[in-house]
Amino acid sequence: MVRTSSRWTNFVFQLLAIVLALAFTSLVMVLAKANPLEAYRNIVVGSLGSINKFSDVLVAWVPLLLATSGLLVTYTAGLWNIGVEGQITLGAIFTTWALRVLQDSTLSPGLIIVIGFLSGALGGMLWASVVAFLRIYGGVNEIFGGLGMNFVATALTIWLIFGPWKRPGIGSMSGTEPFKETLWLPTFAGLRISPWSLVIGIIGIAVIYILLQGTYFGLKLKAVGRNRRAAFLLGIPTTQYMWAAFLLCGLFAGLAGAVQVLGVYHRLIPSISSGYGFLGMLVAMLINYQPAWAAPVAMFFAALNIGSIQLPIVMKLDSTLSGVLQGALVLAVLLMDGVRQRLLRRR
Amino acid sequence: MNVELINIHKWFGPVHANDGITLRIPSGVIQGLLGENGAGKSTLMKILSGFYQADEGEIRLDGKPVKIESPADAIRHGVGMLHQDPLDFPPMRVVDNLLIGHRGGLFPNRAEAIRAMQDLQARFGFNIDPYAYVDSLTVGERQQLEIMRLLWLGARVLILDEPTTGISANQKEKLFATLRALAEQGMTVIFVSHKLEEVEELCHRVAVLRQGKLVGEVEPPYRTEDLVKLMFGKVVLPEDKTHFDSKESLFRLENLSIEDYRLQIRNVNLTVHRGEVIGLAGMEGSGQRQFLQACAGIIRPVAGEIYLGEKRLTGRPYREFLEAGITYVPAARLEEGLIPGLTLTEHFVLAEPQNGFVVNRQKAEVLTTQRIADFSIKGVPSSTVESLSGGNQQRALLAMLRQPLSVILLEHPTRGLDIESTIWIWGKLKERCRQGTAIIFTSADLEEILHYSDRILVFFGGKVSQPIEATKTSVEELGQLIGGKGF
Ligand SMILES: Nc1ncnc2c1ncn2[C@@H]1O[C@H](COP(=O)(O)OP(=O)(O)OP(=O)(O)O)[C@@H](O)[C@H]1O
Ligand SMILES: [Mg+2]
Numbered sequence: 003m004v005r006t007s008s009r010w011t012n013f014v015f016q017l018l019a020i021v022l023a024l025a026f027t028s029l030v031m032v033l034a035k036a037n038p039l040e041a042y043r044n045i046v047v048g049s050l051g052s053i054n055k056f057s058d059v060l061v062a063w064v065p066l067l068l069a070t071s072g073l074l075v076t077y078t079a080g081l082w083n084i085g086v087e088g089q090i091t092l093g094a095i096f097t098t099w100a101l102r103v104l105q106d107s108t109l110s111p112g113l114i115i116v117i118g119f120l121s122g123a124l125g126g127m128l129w130a131s132v133v134a135f136l137r138i139y140g141g142v143n144e145i146f147g148g149l150g151m152n153f154v155a156t157a158l159t160i161w162l163i164f165g166p167w168k169r170p171g172i173g174s175m176s177g178t179e180p181f182k183e184t185l186w187l188p189t190f191a192g193l194r195i196s197p198w199s200l201v202i203g204i205i206g207i208a209v210i211y212i213l214l215q216g217t218y219f220g221l222k223l224k225a226v227g228r229n230r231r232a233a234f235l236l237g238i239p240t241t242q243y244m245w246a247a248f249l250l251c252g253l254f255a256g257l258a259g260a261v262q263v264l265g266v267y268h269r270l271i272p273s274i275s276s277g278y279g280f281l282g283m284l285v286a287m288l289i290n291y292q293p294a295w296a297a298p299v300a301m302f303f304a305a306l307n308i309g310s311i312q313l314p315i316v317m318k319l320d321s322t323l324s325g326v327l328q329g330a331l332v333l334a335v336l337l338m339d340g341v342r343q344r345l346l347r348r349r
Numbered sequence: 350m351n352v353e354l355i356n357i358h359k360w361f362g363p364v365h366a367n368d369g370i371t372l373r374i375p376s377g378v379i380q381g382l383l384g385e386n387g388a389g390k391s392t393l394m395k396i397l398s399g400f401y402q403a404d405e406g407e408i409r410l411d412g413k414p415v416k417i418e419s420p421a422d423a424i425r426h427g428v429g430m431l432h433q434d435p436l437d438f439p440p441m442r443v444v445d446n447l448l449i450g451h452r453g454g455l456f457p458n459r460a461e462a463i464r465a466m467q468d469l470q471a472r473f474g475f476n477i478d479p480y481a482y483v484d485s486l487t488v489g490e491r492q493q494l495e496i497m498r499l500l501w502l503g504a505r506v507l508i509l510d511e512p513t514t515g516i517s518a519n520q521k522e523k524l525f526a527t528l529r530a531l532a533e534q535g536m537t538v539i540f541v542s543h544k545l546e547e548v549e550e551l552c553h554r555v556a557v558l559r560q561g562k563l564v565g566e567v568e569p570p571y572r573t574e575d576l577v578k579l580m581f582g583k584v585v586l587p588e589d590k591t592h593f594d595s596k597e598s599l600f601r602l603e604n605l606s607i608e609d610y611r612l613q614i615r616n617v618n619l620t621v622h623r624g625e626v627i628g629l630a631g632m633e634g635s636g637q638r639q640f641l642q643a644c645a646g647i648i649r650p651v652a653g654e655i656y657l658g659e660k661r662l663t664g665r666p667y668r669e670f671l672e673a674g675i676t677y678v679p680a681a682r683l684e685e686g687l688i689p690g691l692t693l694t695e696h697f698v699l700a701e702p703q704n705g706f707v708v709n710r711q712k713a714e715v716l717t718t719q720r721i722a723d724f725s726i727k728g729v730p731s732s733t734v735e736s737l738s739g740g741n742q743q744r745a746l747l748a749m750l751r752q753p754l755s756v757i758l759l760e761h762p763t764r765g766l767d768i769e770s771t772i773w774i775w776g777k778l779k780e781r782c783r784q785g786t787a788i789i790f791t792s793a794d795l796e797e798i799l800h801y802s803d804r805i806l807v808f809f810g811g812k813v814s815q816p817i818e819a820t821k822t823s824v825e826e827l828g829q830l831i832g833g834k835g836f
Contacts, residue, residue: 216710218703225699229688235647235679236699237671 011342019338023331030326036319044316045324049309057193061266062276062304064195064203065090065258069282070296071210072254076144077291078214079247080227085133085148087279088155089126089252093259094274095159096125101181101263102167111184118185119202119260126256127249129155134248138241144248159272167270177271187265199265204297206254211293223247255279281307284332290339303328350411350427350505350537351376352397357406359392361736366392367403368561376411379528379538381552383545385580385767386740387727388558390541394508397539398430399423410506429504431495431512443486444479447498462501469497474523485611487634493520506537511739511765513547518795518828519632525551543767544794545573577768585769587800593624593782594803598658600644600675600756600787605653607643612636612811614643616653619806619816621756621789624782628798628819629791631808631831637791638680640808641758644789645677646670657755674755678746680764680791686746687734693717693745694730700749724748724777739765747774750781757781759790763797775801795824795831809836 028038049059069086076083083089100121104114133151136142164173187196214220225233226243234240262274285303289295310324352374359367366389374380384390395401397408399417407414410426417423423430447462463479470476475493483491492512499507507528513521528538528551542548548555549571557565557579565579577585600621607614614636621627629637642648644655646667655662657673679685687696694717698708701716717730724744728737734745743765750757762778763771778788779801792798798805799819807814807830814830829835 216707218698218706218708221695221698221708224695225688225691228690229684231685232688233699234667235677235685237668238699239668 015338015342016335019334020331022334022338023327026330026334027323027327031319031323034319036317041313041317041319041323044312045306045309047309048312049305054193055308057190057195059301059305059308060195060200062278062307063301064199064265065261065276065278066281066285066304067203067297067300068206068254068258068261069278070285070300071207071293072251072258073282073286074210074214074291074293074296075223075254076247076251077286078220078223078227079244080230081137081244081247082145083130083133083148083248083251084145084283085130085151086251086255086282087275087277088148088152089129089255090259090262090275090279091152091155091159092125092129093122093256094125094263094270095155095162095259096128096256097122097260097263098162098167098178098270101185102178105181105185114185115187115264118264119257122260122263123253123256126254126259127252130248130252130255131245134245137248138244156272159270159274163270163272175272177267178269180269185264186268187261189265194266196265199261202257202261206257207293207296210254210296214293219246281328284328288332288335350535351409352428352506352537352539353407353409353412354393354397355407355409357393357396357408358404359389359396359401360404361392365561367396370406370558370561370563372556372563372566374537374539376537377532377535378553379532379540379551381548381555382539382541382558383543383548383555383576383580384558386744386765386770387738388580389561390558391510391738393558394430394510394539394541397423397506398428398508400430424499424502424504427503427505428508429499429502429506430508430510431492431499432510441483442479443477443481443483443494446483446494447479447501449498465501466497469500473497473527474520487638490634496524500531505535506539507531508539508541510541511543512540513542513544513793518793519832521547543765545576545768548576549573580767581769585772588772588776590800591779592626592803593779593785595623595625595785597623599623599625599785601654601656602644603654603656605643605655606651607636607639607648608651609639609648612639614640614811614813617813621787622803623785623787625787625803626778626782626801627787627789627816628802628805629789629808630795630798630805630827631791633793635808635831636811636813637808638760640806640813641677641760641789641791644756645675645758647677674751674753675758676750676754676756677758678750678760678762680760682739682742682746683735687742689735690733692731692733693721693726693728696734696745696749700751702751720748725773740767740770744770744774747777753784754781754786756787756789759788761792762790763792763794771797795827799824799827807831809833812836 031038031041049055069090073083073086097118100118101114104117129151133144133147136147137144163177167178169179187198189196222233222238223243225236225238226240230240258278259274262276263270267274281303285296285300289299306324306327310321313319313321313323354370354372357367357370370393382390392401396403399420399422402418408417409415415426417426417428444459444462444466447466448459466479473493477486477490477494486494512524532538540548540552555567555571555576556563557567557576559580559582567576574584598620602617602619605617629640631637639648643650646662646665646669649664657675660673662670662673683689694713697717697720698713714730721728721730724747726737726744726748727741734742737745747762763774766774782788802819804816805819805822805827806816807827809831
């Protein structure tokens with residue numbers, strides 16, 4: 003009885019949070035002299051209005067889901083891997099690199115794509131390992147390490163695009179020379195989404211779900227995250243587990259970067275990570291680090307992103323509105339959680 | 350300050366932790382609060398100190414009904430609580446810890462805090478370096494720090510939840526003297542403890558809780574049997590001494606030397622036998638902890654050798670000690686022993702050797718149910734450890750010990766346990782001895798050391814005595830030794 007009532011109150015508070023977030027975003031729109039209902043309608047139509055639009059949502063969903071999956075691992079280990087943005091970027095750089103090296107070779111395109119994915123994963127892990135090293139042996143908080151490495155990753159991208167990898171003639175913000183079509187991930191006919199990306203995203207979150215919920219690895223990681231000292235005394239090799247968490251998150255971020263190159267942009271562009279790393283952190287916070295909720299909530303966020311692309315054209319509103327709504331949602335949920343706990347405690 | 354708790358109820362899910370408790374405590378009184386593990390003492394005190402809110406009932410301070418909504422609120426009303434498990438902020442300096450919660454200008458006045466602290470230290474005879482890091486202090490010193498902090502914040506009601514568990518007899522005497530002095534100045538003191546002799550010695554009156562209910566209020570002269578009967582609802586008798594010392598060498602230390610920044614332990618030689626119990630006596634912080642941790646492979650000795658049977662363990666990593674069957678059980682339950690946020694089941698899974706890759710939840714659940722029954726832990730497999738009462742956390746910690754083990758190194762194994770549980774836990778430990786396990790343990794309770802040990806090592810400022818046969822010494826002699834006589 004106690005349980006059902008608390009499940010109900012949970013649900014009510016989550017509903018309240020959504021209402022609050024919508025109210026706040028609407029207020030922002032009213033201040034910007036726009037009709038909120040019109041805007042929401044446009045977002046829904048822009049994301050779910052056609053099979054094409056929905057496939058675009060899926061295109062955003064896969065890298066976001068991969069980033070979220072990775073972040074669930076580092077969070078479980080008690081680590082704030084803010085460097086995930088840079089890790090996605092490095093994944094993209096490594097994938098591009100592998101493709102550039104191999105594109106004129108005699109290897110089959112399929113194999114080159116596989117190698118592209120693997121090197122993307124490697125790139126993400128490499129970048130994560132710098133943060134891990136600083137954290138574990140240098141005592142540098144992973145938030146600072148990650149922030150620093152994000153800047154370096156951005157700088158590296160720009161340098162590559164305007165330097166060694168510039169297009170024939172002159173480098174431009176539009177990125178490197180696109181790869182030939184045989185090196186693109188094959189998509190569903192007429193759509194932009196590739197079944198292979200979907201498979202990678204779904205397998206990714208499934209693996210993380212099983213790993214965190216059912217295995218010794220997940221439980222030990224949780225112990226390390228909650229109380230490193232006690233975990234050590236219980237015989238868990240805490241340093242190794244922290245490394246594993248960083249590397250695993252780097253791997254997933256790297257895969258997200260690889261998907262961006264192989265399945266979406268087919269080249270390296272300046273902001274190749276599309277902010278999915280930071281958005282992934284929002285998703286992870288919103289779902290309170292429950293892997294089971296990652297897929298649907300990431301889908302919702304992806305839909306908001308895609309749906310708001312039309313806003314500047316149709317309503318002269320900035321497309322960052324989706325960001326406002328996403329941010330407001332996370333804050334509202336956290337706020338409501340705090341309120342709920344206070345109220346329950348007082349009772 | 351007059352404190353009145355009127356008809357207090359508190360539920361935790363199905364557990365009725367406080368069941369209509371009414372207790373009036375006049376100003377200037379030292380009120381004792383007794384009760385077995387899980388009786389609801391800490392809960393009641395946490396309600397008074399704003400940590401929890403009562404589901405029903407009223408709190409009056411000096412006759413005025415008050416609503417205490419948070420610990421900060423409580424201290425504003427003059428109610429300060431010293432928690433059973435010190436809740437402080439480990440990675441900071443002592444003086445900064447003192448400044449926390451202090452209302453003052455924008456800029457904390459460190460100089461003033463240090464001056465106030467030195468005053469209080471002089472009064473209590475405490476000796477803590479204001480610039481030390483809190484995580485380098487012993488449990489006892491952290492409690493001292495917390496007392497000073499509360500007094501400095503202006504507490505007029507001082508709640509002490511098992512405060513004597515971490516401190517030496519000497520420190521305890523100083524503490525009691527201070528509490529008496531504070532009471533004379535009108536301070537209301539509430540003293541929660543399992544140690545009847547302490548309660549009898551210190552308290553002006555005693556209230557006893559059992560299963561969430563107030564079952565009796567007693568005034569001096571106290572009769573111990575009456576108190577025990579009120580606490581447990583029955584008479585509890587200490588069991589006879591049992592010894593399983595086989596005289597067969599098991600664990601050997603040769604010229605072991607340990608150093609940390611505070612103290613040096615030099616050239617300890619000791620051969621522990623199968624089934625033997627070695628008690629480590631001494632004031633908190635005299636080197637027992639370092640000694641246990643060196644035996645466990647957690648800190649590396651600077652010189653000397655450690656052998657388990659014929660196996661040389663010197664300098665090997667902690668994991669190899671564990672695999673060899675040497676286990677260390679720390680005193681700071683929620684900081685070092687247990688993992689807040691994890692359930693009992695998850696703890697037992699972690700404590701057992703890993704079996705495959707996927708956790709068998711069902712098997713784990715069965716094992717946990719078994720252990721809960723074996724160790725009479727008041728909780729269910731899905732209870733998180735922080736929701737258990739202090740004594741039940743200790744039971745859980747001991748229930749996590751693997752089977753079989755060669756050497757068990759225990760820091761204050763019965764700290765916070767009521768008499769009945771203490772007897773019972775020692776029954777469990779002696780069972781291990783019968784199977785050939787050696788036990789080395791520390792305790793602040795000399796009676797306990799004398800009663801359960803075969804041999805005793807006395808520590809004083811890092812110096813270690815020769816092993817003393819427990820049958821050839823007495824509490825009085827040990828008391829003098831831990832005070833430094835003969836070193
Ligand atoms: N936060 C909590 N959540 C759930 N149950 C709790 C919580 N705190 C206490 N309890 C339960 O309430 C009961 C009383 O606990 P309490 O800590 O008050 O006991 P206690 O008298 O202080 O015992 P001890 O001597 O072992 O410290 C116990 O059964 C305990 O499991
Ligand atoms: Mg308690």
